[in-house]
Amino acid sequence: MMEYVTLNNGVKMPKLGYGVYQVSSEECERCVLDAISVGYRAIDTAQSYGNEEAVGSAIQKCGVPRDELFLTTKVWISNAGYEKAKASIDRSLQKLHTDYIDLLLIHQPFSDYYGTYRAMEEAYRAGKLRAIGVSNFYPDRLIGLCQFAEITPAVNQVETHVFHQQQAAHQYMKKYGVQHESWGPLRRGTQRLFHQSRSERNRPEVQQVRRADCPALSAAERRGGHPQIHPQGADGAKP
Secondary structure, three states: OOOEEEOOOOOEEEOEEEEOOOOOHHHHHHHHHHHHHOOOOEEEOOHHHOOHHHHHHHHHHOOOOHHHOEEEEEEOHHHOOHHHHHHHHHHHHHHOOOOOEOEEEEOOOOOOHHHHHHHHHHHHHOOOEOOEEEEOOOHHHHHHHHHHOOOOOOEEEEEOEOOEOOHHHHHHHHHHOOEEEEEOOOHHHOOOOOOOOHHHHOOHHHHHHHHOOOOOOOOEEEEOOOHHHOOOOOOOOOO
C-alpha cells in the first residue's frame, strides 16, 4: 500500500510521486500510464513542462478513479500576478481534463508571486484546488509568504537528497507547518547511488540512501524516465 502524509489542511498526499519534467508531450502519456500501472498515484507536472495535456489524457485513460490520484501542477513565472495566474489556473484545469487540482504550487519565487498566491487562495476557496503551496522557495521567501498570506502554504517542494539535505530550511518549514517535499530525491541518478564499487558503498551518504533515512525525505517526487526502474517500485516504497 502507498504511504501518505497529511498536509496542514487535512488533505492526504502520497509520499512518493512520479514527475514528468523534461518528458516530451509525445512520450508523456505513455510514461504516466506506465507509472500508474505500477502503483504510482501522485503525478507531478507544471505549466512550463509543456505536457499538462498529455498528463490529463493519461488520467482519463488509466482506469483509476480520479479521487485515488493526486495531481500536482505549478504556475510558471510568465503567469505571475493575480490576473495572469487566475487565467492560467483555468487553462491548467482544462488541459488536465479535471475539475480540480490536488496541489498547485508557485514554481519559482520570482515576479509578483504574492499576486499569484492570492489567485491560488481564491481558486482554493472556490474548490478548484485541494491544496496550495510553493516550490523552490528559500526560507526568507517562505517566511514572508507565511506571515502575509491568508492561507499557509501546504507544501514547499525543493531539491532535497542526501547530498543536499536542506536541514536548516526543513526546520523553518516544520515551524510554519509546511510539508517539505523533495524533487530529485535520488539526485537524478548522477551520483551512482545504486551502482557503486565496494569502497563507494561505504560512503556515509550512500549508506544513508540505502537506509532511506535522509530526515527531510518524508515526501518525494522522482522525475521522468521509466517508472519500473525505481529499486522498489511504487507500492509502498520509501524515497
